[in-house]
Amino acid sequence: xxxxxxxxxxxxxxxxxxxxxxxxxxxxxxxxxxxxxxxxxxxxxxxxxxxxxxxxxxxxxxxxxxxxxxxxxxxxxxxxxxxxxxxxxxxxxxxxxxxxxxxxxxxxxxxxxxxxxxxxxxxxxxxxxxxxxxxxxxxxxxxxxxxxxxxxxxxxxxxxxxxxxxxxxxxxxxxxxxxxxxxxxxxxxxxxxxxxxxxxxxxxxxxxxxxxxxxxxxxxxxxxxxxxxxxxxxxxxxxxxxxxxxxxxxxxxxxxxxxxxxxxxxxxxxxxxxxxxxxxxxxxxxxxxxxxxxxxxxxxxxxxxxxxxxxxxxxxxxxxxxxxxxxxxxxxxxx
Amino acid sequence: xxxxxxxxxxxxxxxxxxxxxxxxxxxxxxxxxxxxxxxxxxxxxxxxxxxxxxxxxxxxxxxxxxxxxxxxxxxxxxxxxxxxxxxxxxxxxxxxxxxxxxxxxxxxxxxxxxxxxxxxxxxxxxxxxxxxxxxxxxxxxxxxxxxxxxxxxxxxxxxxxxxxxxxxxxxxxxxxxxxxxxxxxxxxxxxxxxxxxxxxxxxxxxxxxxxxxxxxxxxxxxxxxxxxxxxxxxxxxxxxxxxxxxxxxxxxxxxxxxxxxxxxxxxxxxxxxxxxxxxxxxxxxxxxxxxxxxxxxxxxxxxxxxxxxxxxxxxxxxxxxxxxxxxxxxxxxxxxxxxxxxxxxxxxxxxxxxxxxxxxxxxxxxxxxxxxxxxxxxxxxxxxxxxxxxxxxxxxxxxxxxxxxxxxxxxxxxxxxxxxxxxxxxxxxxxxxxxxxxxxxxxxxxxxxxxxxxxxxxxxxxxx
Numbered sequence: 001x002x003x004x005x006x007x008x009x010x011x012x013x014x015x016x017x018x019x020x021x022x023x024x025x026x027x028x029x030x031x032x033x034x035x036x037x038x039x040x041x042x043x044x045x046x047x048x049x050x051x052x053x054x055x056x057x058x059x060x061x062x063x064x065x066x067x068x069x070x071x072x073x074x075x076x077x078x079x080x081x082x083x084x085x086x087x088x089x090x091x092x093x094x095x096x097x098x099x100x101x102x103x104x105x106x107x108x109x110x111x112x113x114x115x116x117x118x119x120x121x122x123x124x125x126x127x128x129x130x131x132x133x134x135x136x137x138x139x140x141x142x143x144x145x146x147x148x149x150x151x152x153x154x155x156x157x158x159x160x161x162x163x164x165x166x167x168x169x170x171x172x173x174x175x176x177x178x179x180x181x182x183x184x185x186x187x188x189x190x191x192x193x194x195x196x197x198x199x200x201x202x203x204x205x206x207x208x209x210x211x212x213x214x215x216x217x218x219x220x221x222x223x224x225x226x227x228x229x230x231x232x233x234x235x236x237x238x239x240x241x242x243x244x245x246x247x248x249x250x251x252x253x254x255x256x257x258x259x260x261x262x263x264x265x266x267x268x269x270x271x272x273x274x275x276x277x278x279x280x281x282x283x284x285x286x287x288x289x290x291x292x293x294x295x296x297x298x299x300x301x302x303x304x305x306x307x308x309x310x311x312x313x314x315x316x317x318x319x320x321x322x323x324x325x326x327x328x329x330x331x332x333x334x335x
Numbered sequence: 336x337x338x339x340x341x342x343x344x345x346x347x348x349x350x351x352x353x354x355x356x357x358x359x360x361x362x363x364x365x366x367x368x369x370x371x372x373x374x375x376x377x378x379x380x381x382x383x384x385x386x387x388x389x390x391x392x393x394x395x396x397x398x399x400x401x402x403x404x405x406x407x408x409x410x411x412x413x414x415x416x417x418x419x420x421x422x423x424x425x426x427x428x429x430x431x432x433x434x435x436x437x438x439x440x441x442x443x444x445x446x447x448x449x450x451x452x453x454x455x456x457x458x459x460x461x462x463x464x465x466x467x468x469x470x471x472x473x474x475x476x477x478x479x480x481x482x483x484x485x486x487x488x489x490x491x492x493x494x495x496x497x498x499x500x501x502x503x504x505x506x507x508x509x510x511x512x513x514x515x516x517x518x519x520x521x522x523x524x525x526x527x528x529x530x531x532x533x534x535x536x537x538x539x540x541x542x543x544x545x546x547x548x549x550x551x552x553x554x555x556x557x558x559x560x561x562x563x564x565x566x567x568x569x570x571x572x573x574x575x576x577x578x579x580x581x582x583x584x585x586x587x588x589x590x591x592x593x594x595x596x597x598x599x600x601x602x603x604x605x606x607x608x609x610x611x612x613x614x615x616x617x618x619x620x621x622x623x624x625x626x627x628x629x630x631x632x633x634x635x636x637x638x639x640x641x642x643x644x645x646x647x648x649x650x651x652x653x654x655x656x657x658x659x660x661x662x663x664x665x666x667x668x669x670x671x672x673x674x675x676x677x678x679x680x681x682x683x684x685x686x687x688x689x690x691x692x693x694x695x696x697x698x699x700x701x702x703x704x705x706x707x708x709x710x711x712x713x714x715x716x717x718x719x720x721x722x723x724x725x726x727x728x729x730x731x732x733x734x735x736x737x738x739x740x741x742x743x744x745x746x747x748x749x750x751x752x753x754x755x756x757x758x759x760x761x762x763x764x765x766x767x768x769x770x771x772x773x774x775x776x777x778x779x780x781x782x783x784x785x786x787x788x789x790x791x792x793x794x795x796x797x798x799x
Contacts, residue, residue, distance in 0.1 A: 051446075051450065052445075052446030052447070052449065052450045052451070053446055055397075055398075055401055055441075055442040055445055055446070056439065056445075056446070058405070058442075059438045059439050062404075062405060062408050062438055063431070063434045063435070063438075063439075065408045065409055066427065066430040066431040066433070066434045067431055067434075068427075069411065069412065069419060069426070069427035069430060069431070070423070070424075070427030070430065071427070073419050073423025073424055073427055073497075074420060074423075076411075076412045076416075076427070077416035077417070077419040077420040077733075078416065080409060080411075080412025080413045081414075081416040081733040081734070084413050084733070084739060085742075085743070087409060087413055088743045088746065088747075089746075091406050091409060092746060092750050095402040095403070095406070095750060096750075096754065098398055098401055098402035099398050099399060099402055099754050099757075099758060101398060102394055102395050102398040102758075103757060103758065103761060106761040107761070146420065147734065152739050294424040294427065295424045295494070295497070295499040297499060297500045297501065297503075298423075298427060298428050298499075298500055301500065302427075302428040302431045305431070305432050305435050305436070306431070306435060309435040309439075310435070313435070313439045313443065316440075316443045316444070317439070317443050319443075320443050320446050323446075323447055323455055324446065324450070324454070
């Protein structure tokens with residue numbers, strides 16, 4: 001047997017989407033927290049912590065889309081057309097959020113609030129509809145003859161709407177702990193308080209989704225609660241509990257970087273939980289990564305580039321974060 | 336309207352907005368490389384002033400390009416799932432390579448380019464500018480390879496109803512790719528030069544004469560002089576390539592319905608109104624044999640006529656006939672402006688000749704208009720195919736109801752007009768403020784807005 005190209009590509013895409021979730025997660029989270037910080041100078045600081053890097057963070061989403069098209073064209077065509085409306089609404093949110101970075105600094109003072117709203121509202125719409133998309137995807141997309149046969153509004157259901165809110169909590173926590181790392185003083189103290197509340201909320205969200213999914217999907221229940229899987233996967237919820245406890249402790253104490261790293265770990269655990277539930281389906285509940293894979297010539301050709309270039313991307317992205325390391329202060333920023 | 340037409344309008348609308356921003360960022364990024372290089376070499380303030388000025392415009396255009404581009408990357412799946420299923424094995428890897436080799440590169444170094452001069456020093460900063468500019472060109476290369484394959488597909492086999500790549504070099508270097516790439520990159524440089532030149536002209540007309548403004552006009556006019564005639568040559572070559580590989584498109588561009596008698600050559604129809612129903616071009620103004628001369632470079636060469644193709648395989652001649660003429664007309668005006676500028680320069684009146692400056696100002700959006708007209712010509716000319724000869728557009732569309740596509744189209748129209756309207760307004764306001772030399776500059780932006788809030792350029796001048 002040769003190299004299992006679909007498997008490698010599934011790992012690359014999962015990695016790309018995870019990078020997107022954690023990196024654009026804290027950018028979007030900052031937008032979600034905007035309404036709680038009315039002061040213009042606080043908002044400037046918050047925005048300046050991500051101004052040099054947000055574009056690169058969002059690029060992981062494009063890699064996810066392009067990788068899916070390259071490696072699993074069937075999944076790309078089915079999933080994207082099935083989740084047409086929430087995806088379009090998400091893209092609209094990303095438009096408002098993205099241009100606000102530039103426009104906010106270009107607007108006349110009277111218009112500043114407008115772009116603040118665009119930033120917060122765009123971040124909220126993008127996050128919520130990403131979560132809705134995720135929930136609808138977890139719920140499964142019925143496919144007959146390579147075509148989606150569910151309804152255009154199947155995503156308007158309790159579970160997807162709940163995952164939409166859940167993702168907003170996760171991103172807001174990422175944003176809050178990122179800001180704890182990048183700010184100081186009163187602003188940081190407020191963020192610590194907000195972060196603690198968000199951590200508790202996220203724990204509740206994870207618990208509800210962990211109960212809801214297996215109840216709704218017997219296959220997922222079987223995946224988790226049969227032996228010996230149960231033993232293999234038992235560390236996931238245990239680690240979630242430990243991480244949250246640590247996170248709360250460092251937010252209460254004076255950890256600067258630790259809360260953000262712990263939140264990353266928490267998001268990673270939640271993400272792995274979803275992966276365990278879905279594997280190896282690229283269109284749940286029935287189409288696997290091998291069913292949906294494109295021609296091996298396409299996967300192989302793109303794999304060469306991905307394996308060579310992704311390490312380089314990680315290197316120079318890391319360098320860019322290094323250049324802009326440290327606290328962002330009132331009246332200073334990068335500008 | 337049916338869902339197919341709505342989906343096509345949606346694609347046309349979103350890509351028309353999108354293409355303008357990459358065109359400007361391709362041109363501006365290269366321009367910024369030249370400006371920073373000149374600044375580092377000569378130490379002259381004017382180059383740094385111009386760098387700071389155009390960097391602000393670049394940042395606004397780049398942000399709009401990024402957000403409108405993400406819509407494109409997802410639209411292939413949301414609206415054209417038949418196309419993605421059929422051709423994803425070819426266009427997907429090309430798009431993935433674009434993301435890997437270009438988007439990340441641009442995004443990774445853009446932050447340093449915009450905000451990092453003080454932190455990394457001039458050497459690394461200049462490197463970042465170069466890398467971003469390189470990224471814009473790499474991006475153009477991949478996406479045009481993908482688009483060109485849709486026009487002149489090769490290097491594939493059709494297996495189980497999908498296009499499977501068998502020879503990647505043949506896929507990438509397909510017959511129309513070299514022409515499309517050079518034509519588009521040159522168009523981006525032209526559009527930028529016209530924008531830069533028009534901005535300088537505006538300031539000179541308002542009596543704001545300064546060294547940076549003059550430098551801007553001078554550089555733009557040199558660029559125009561080099562690129563506009565080159566573009567005519569590239570366009571001619573591209574046309575010959577189209578004649579060979581997409582004869583129906585070419586016949587539609589020329590409004591050429593009937594084969595002409597042997598030996599009489601093909602006339603060039605300057606103006607007229609191609610009528611798809613009547614299968615003729617009304618009100619023709621034509622020059623005998625010129626069509627043969629231009630297209631076959633011979634006195635009596637023949638080109639295929641539209642009637643040689645069955646009606647269901649003909650692109651809409653009424654549209655492409657006119658978009659093509661608008662593009663060519665604007666191109667000829669660009670050459671004329673460049674020559675006029677050269678003549679004034681030799682007479683040392685370049686910076687004071689008001690009629691010329693007014694024309695340069697009027698021409699500042701001409702490059703972007705020509706890009707749109709050219710893309711309409713080539714894309715509508717490919718119809719009714721989405722992948723020429725392999726898949727029809729009607730087979731490519733996602734099975735949505737007209738109501739859903741209509742809703743998203745209305746949403747995109749509303750959002751794009753609001754967002755990109757505001758962005759264009761901010762861009763124009765920045766252009767109107769003009770370049771200001773560094774140290775005596777007052778806080779930019781609106782009154783009452785502290786200086787530190789302005790991204791992109793502030794510490795460039797501290798770093799100076």
